[in-house]
Amino acid sequence: MNPEVASIMSYFYKLFPCKVYTKEVPENFAVPSMYFPEPFSFDSNDTTSTFKKTYNLSVKLFHKDSQKASDEAERIADAIRTKRNLIPLLKPDGAETGDYIRISRIETRIADSGVAIIQLTWDSRYYYEKEQYTPLQDVGVDSGVK
Numbered sequence: 001m002n003p004e005v006a007s008i009m010s011y012f013y014k015l016f017p018c019k020v021y022t023k024e025v026p027e028n029f030a031v032p033s034m035y036f037p038e039p040f041s042f043d044s045n046d047t048t049s050t051f052k053k054t055y056n057l058s059v060k061l062f063h064k065d066s067q068k069a070s071d072e073a074e075r076i077a078d079a080i081r082t083k084r085n086l087i088p089l090l091k092p093d094g095a096e097t098g099d100y101i102r103i104s105r106i107e108t109r110i111a112d113s114g115v116a117i118i119q120l121t122w123d124s125r126y127y128y129e130k131e132q133y134t135p136l137q138d139v140g141v142d143s144g145v146k
Contacts, residue, residue: 002039004101004124005057007090009036012059012118015076025060031114032072035060050125059118060111069116073108077118080106 001022012034013020019030022037039057046052061076063069080087085103088096105121 002055003089003092004055004122005036005039006092007101008057008059008087008120010090010094011080011087012036012076015079016061016072025062029062032061032063032068034062046125050127053124053126055120055122055124057120059120061116061118063114063116065114066110066112066116069114070108070110073116073118077106077108 009020009022016032016034019033021029021033021035025033025035036057036059039055041053041055043051043053061069061073063072080103085106086100087103089099089101091097101122101124103120103122105119107117107119109117109119111117
């Protein structure tokens with residue numbers, strides 16, 4: 001699982017402790033619950049040494065009715081907004097790394113009866129692979145006047 005998604009999932013769970021699904025949602029799913037699918041992404045150029053990937057994650061929040069689902073989704077979104085759209089990045093053991101994911105866009109909406117969606121967008125930067133070269137050693141320069 002993407003470490004950023006795992007960090008977002010942990011952050012959401014702290015705000016709204018409930019059953020969390022990451023694979024498929026079963027027919028008899030728990031209410032309330034959340035579903036975290038894999039995010040989709042697209043890339044773009046960034047700098048001469050990095051490229052950027054923009055991620056989009058649509059978290060489904062299930063509740064007893066649409067209004068409760070929408071209220072919880074908005075409460076979670078507002079909690080992120082009040083923290084300047086920063087979510088702490090976590091290590092695999094759950095400890096904070098000191099780095100953050102900056103959410104660039106948060107959107108909430110009712111999707112179906114008892115279902116609300118929290119849509120998150122963020123950017124991540126990655127370094128291009130650098131070719132390995134043997135460094136020059138013992139370079140001599142002959143100079144003179146002709």
